[in-house]
Structure formats: C-alpha cells, structure tokens
Amino acid sequence: MSFADEYRKKLVSADEAVRIVKSGDWIDFGSFLGQVRTLDKALAKRKDELSDVKIWTCVNPYPTEVNVADPEGDSFIWHSWHMSGADRKVAKTKAVYYSSIVYSELPRYVREHIEPLAVAMLQVTPMDKHGYFNFGPQATHTRAVCDRAQKIIVEVNEKQPRCLGGYEEAIHISEVDYIVEGENQPLAQIPAPPLSEVDQKIAQLILEDMHDGCCVQLGIGGIPNAVGMMIADSDLKDLGCHTEMLVDAYVHMHEAGKLSGSKKQTDPGKMVYTFALGTQILYDFIDDNTKCAIYPVNYTNKPAISSLNDNLITINNAVEIDLYGQICAESSGFRQISGTGGQFDFVLAGYLSRGGKSFVCMPSSYKAADGSIKSRICPTLPPGGIVTDTRSMAPIIVTEYGKFQQKGMSVWQRAEGLIGIAHPDTRDELIKAAQEQGIWRRSNKIS
Structure with missing residues (x-):
C-alpha cells in the first residue's frame, strides 16, 4: 500500500x-x-x-x-x-x-x-x-x-x-x-512584551558579562527578550544558541550576524531548541531551515549536554526572591501562574559550563493597588510561594539596581547583597526583617 x-x-x-x-x-x-x-x-x-x-x-x-x-x-x-x-x-x-x-x-x-x-x-x-x-x-x-x-x-x-x-x-x-x-487555523502570535526602562537597565547589566563566542539561552519574558534585542544591536559576534525556547529575538540576532554558532561544543553552527513561541517572523524563519535543529527536551535541557557548551549564558525571570536566596519563578502565593519550566535545568547548566554564568532577573519592586512600593526581594517567600530554584543553586540575581553573585556567600552576606539591589525605598524594612531573623550583619559594603 x-x-x-x-x-x-x-x-x-x-x-x-x-x-x-x-x-x-x-x-x-x-x-x-x-x-x-x-x-x-x-x-x-x-x-x-x-x-x-x-x-x-x-x-x-x-x-x-x-x-x-x-x-x-x-x-x-x-x-x-x-x-x-x-x-x-x-x-x-x-x-x-x-x-x-x-x-x-x-x-x-x-x-x-x-x-x-x-x-x-x-x-x-x-x-x-x-x-x-x-x-x-x-x-x-x-x-x-x-x-x-x-x-x-x-x-x-x-x-x-x-x-x-x-x-x-x-x-x-x-x-x-x-x-x-484540520481547519488550518493560524498559529498563535505571541509578540514579546514592550521593553520597559527597567528591562533595558537589567539587560545592560547582563551584557557587561558577555563576550564574543558566548552561547545564549533566553527564558520567557521581557527581560530575556530585552537582552536578545540588545545583543542584536551590539558588537558581539560568534554567539551560539542552545535554548529551550526559541523566540523572535533569536531571529533578530541571527539577521544581525551575531549567531554563527562556530564556537559551540555541541551542534556547532546550529540553533538548538525544543519549542518555539513568537510571531510569524519566527515561524517563517524556522520552517525547513537547516540552520535550526529541534530536539526533545531531554536533550536540549539536560544540564550534562547543554553545559558542554563553553561560556553558556542563561537568562531567566523570577517573581520574587527571599533573603536566603530562594527563588520563586512560578507562583503568586498559592496561585500557580506558570511552572518550573526549564529554569531549574539552565540555572544548573550555566554554572556547570566552563566560563558560563546563570542570571535570574526581575524588577526590584512593583506598585500595589494603593500606589505603595512593594519589594520583590522578600524577608521570606509568602505562604504558598513555590521554591523554583533552591538557595543552594544560587545563580546571579539581577535587578535594575545591580547584580549579586550568591555562590559561596553566607546567610548574612546574601541578605546584605540582595538588600543592596532592592528598591531603595524598601531597604530599611528589609534590614529590619533580616535583623529579626538573625541573618543581618552590617559590613562596610552597604550604607
């Protein structure tokens, strides 16, 4: 037949x-x-x-x-x-x-x-x-x-x-x-959110740690997209792509001549991903494109594979983080809003990679309904808040006020470092909470 x-x-x-x-x-x-x-x-x-x-x-x-x-x-x-x-x-x-x-x-x-x-x-x-x-x-x-x-x-x-x-x-x-x-309905069009001033500040802090030949993983959200768009406008070259999610920003990076993939240790020259979400620009780009290689997620996200790429830079978002370094990237209290996704995998992989770094990013604060400033850096995660990345995983945390490397830091050093990149209007309240929790020791590094 x-x-x-x-x-x-x-x-x-x-x-x-x-x-x-x-x-x-x-x-x-x-x-x-x-x-x-x-x-x-x-x-x-x-x-x-x-x-x-x-x-x-x-x-x-x-x-x-x-x-x-x-x-x-x-x-x-x-x-x-x-x-x-x-x-x-x-x-x-x-x-x-x-x-x-x-x-x-x-x-x-x-x-x-x-x-x-x-x-x-x-x-x-x-x-x-x-x-x-x-x-x-x-x-x-x-x-x-x-x-x-x-x-x-x-x-x-x-x-x-x-x-x-x-x-x-x-x-x-x-x-x-x-x-x-089927009815041949168009695919969902999911454009990147508009870039805010905060997104751009955070993205610029991350770009300071990137150089020619890095391999880039972008998570979902405005800040990773901002990094991708700024890479497209930068002087960086010979970058690689090994990611879970392929988004429009990768197309812009490729068209700007940034993604040769020539320095990758796995799948050299290829843009590796396991799923794509974006707009028609992206869907047209990946269609029958031998530059791109789609794999099952137990290949793309397996830290033992992705970390084989030297200088792997992983960039993901968070909802909030506590003073101990526990990261919630998926819930608002008891309300599940997304999921662990590949963040856990790539936070590990970025640190395992030779020369690699893992960044978890978020705005330092948000405005409550009454107009007050609320910190996304919390004394402890609120009831129901899910720990997506444990404190032992300890990636680099970035807000618009700076970045803090948590690896090797004691509890008081973490509290001090994280308060140092919190919104200035919330720092005194966070210091008071850290004192009450017995994890505060003021050093000469913070005023």
Whole structure:
C-alpha cells in the first residue's frame, strides 16, 4: 500500500476520530502550538456523553472548547505541565491541575510514570513524501506521548512550520491510527512584551558579562527578550544558541550576524531548541531551515549536554526572591501562574559550563493597588510561594539596581547583597526583617 493510499484509509472527520475517547480515559491534547483545535471542538460536543476524561497539555496557547463547554470540570479534567495565560483564564471557573517537573526529565515521566494514555491527539504538518508528519515547533516530549498512547490521532495543519532535527521531531503514518484534516487555523502570535526602562537597565547589566563566542539561552519574558534585542544591536559576534525556547529575538540576532554558532561544543553552527513561541517572523524563519535543529527536551535541557557548551549564558525571570536566596519563578502565593519550566535545568547548566554564568532577573519592586512600593526581594517567600530554584543553586540575581553573585556567600552576606539591589525605598524594612531573623550583619559594603 502506498503512503497516499494509507493516508486515505486513515482519514476521518474530527467527530468520528473522537468517538474513541471513553469516560475515565487519560488523553493528551498536544503541547504549545501543537495543541489540537478541530479535535478540541469535536470532543467538546461530547460533553454530555462523557465523564472524568483527564486531559494533559503543556503551555496551552488557545481558548479551549472542552473547557468552555464544561466549566465545572465534570466531563473534562484539565492537567498542565506548565500553566499559560489561557490556563489561568480556565482556572477562574474550574480546577487546573499543575504537575511540577524538572523539564529535562519530562519524556521519562511520560514514558514511565504517568497513567497510560488511551489517546494522543496532536497537530502536525502535512505528510511528506516519505510518509512522515513533522511535529512542528514542539519536539519537547511529543514523541514520548506517542510512545505512551494506545491510539494516535494527528490533526494536520498546513500552517505548522516543518522543523528539522535533531531527532524525535516526526511520526510515521504507519504509527498513526486516524488522520484529521484540520481547519488550518493560524498559529498563535505571541509578540514579546514592550521593553520597559527597567528591562533595558537589567539587560545592560547582563551584557557587561558577555563576550564574543558566548552561547545564549533566553527564558520567557521581557527581560530575556530585552537582552536578545540588545545583543542584536551590539558588537558581539560568534554567539551560539542552545535554548529551550526559541523566540523572535533569536531571529533578530541571527539577521544581525551575531549567531554563527562556530564556537559551540555541541551542534556547532546550529540553533538548538525544543519549542518555539513568537510571531510569524519566527515561524517563517524556522520552517525547513537547516540552520535550526529541534530536539526533545531531554536533550536540549539536560544540564550534562547543554553545559558542554563553553561560556553558556542563561537568562531567566523570577517573581520574587527571599533573603536566603530562594527563588520563586512560578507562583503568586498559592496561585500557580506558570511552572518550573526549564529554569531549574539552565540555572544548573550555566554554572556547570566552563566560563558560563546563570542570571535570574526581575524588577526590584512593583506598585500595589494603593500606589505603595512593594519589594520583590522578600524577608521570606509568602505562604504558598513555590521554591523554583533552591538557595543552594544560587545563580546571579539581577535587578535594575545591580547584580549579586550568591555562590559561596553566607546567610548574612546574601541578605546584605540582595538588600543592596532592592528598591531603595524598601531597604530599611528589609534590614529590619533580616535583623529579626538573625541573618543581618552590617559590613562596610552597604550604607
């Protein structure tokens, strides 16, 4: 049988494909831009026929019909490996169950530890002449999901870019049970937030520690994006890219001639990533581009691999940090707002890399509803605050008021150093708290 014949044999409507889902099933809805949309609509129609269908996703970028149809969560129970803005909206009306991860380990969780998947659904590119459907810009743990599932449904979207590997970037038609031709909806456009003055100050402090030949990992958010855009306008050259997330800033760096990748120890010359989120500029750039190499996350994020690149500079965000050096990058008290993601992996990798550095960045403060200044450097993390990076991991902390290297510092040195980069209006209050906690010893380095 030819691939074309096999394709026609397995081609069904979305309504027919989702008939295989049964009450009580665990299913996977795809991750990032590979989350299904036509199949989502079809499954939502079965709301009154089904109960207790558990759905996995990761960084859901779209409004989901199953959650609109079932706001109480009786039929469809939503699980996430990393919360997104869309997930936070869902959480206003129903539970969203987050699972904490070390992202580089996620393929193993899926293959060995989670409940077996009855059905995997995922968006893919059109089939190529060799019978393969490319996963698009989300290799992550997608192959592991397919390996764990009893049935596999692919939803073809002609708008998905074909992302070259690497490995584990595609699935063969012989492994697929049903093919659904989707509505070819455009991919989510996620532009970088506007650069604030604070973002630019922090980015400039990081650029001071960079030099020709560094390998760059950018996390999500305004500050990493600011670093990328400032690199594009800098005199730096021969930089490398080994990252979890590819964003628009990397395209600008490449077009400015900064990303030769010639100094990398792994995948020299290649821009290595496991998923991409940005705008059409990025999606057009990665489509069929041999400069780029997409890998599963247990390759991109594994510290033992990424740290092989000398001078690895990792740049990630935080929500808040306490005076002991514990970093929360994913929750606001008890409210989960994102996830561990790859920050844990890359904080480790940056320090393991020869000549490498790990930066965790945040504005020093925010304005409360009453207009008062509240410090993001706290005496202790608030109740419910999640420790994303332990104090023993101790990356370099950067605010608009400076940067502080925590490695080797005692508790009083950390408290002093962190208070030194806090907002000036909050420092006296932090000193008082440090005194009460028995971790304050004023030295001649702070006034």
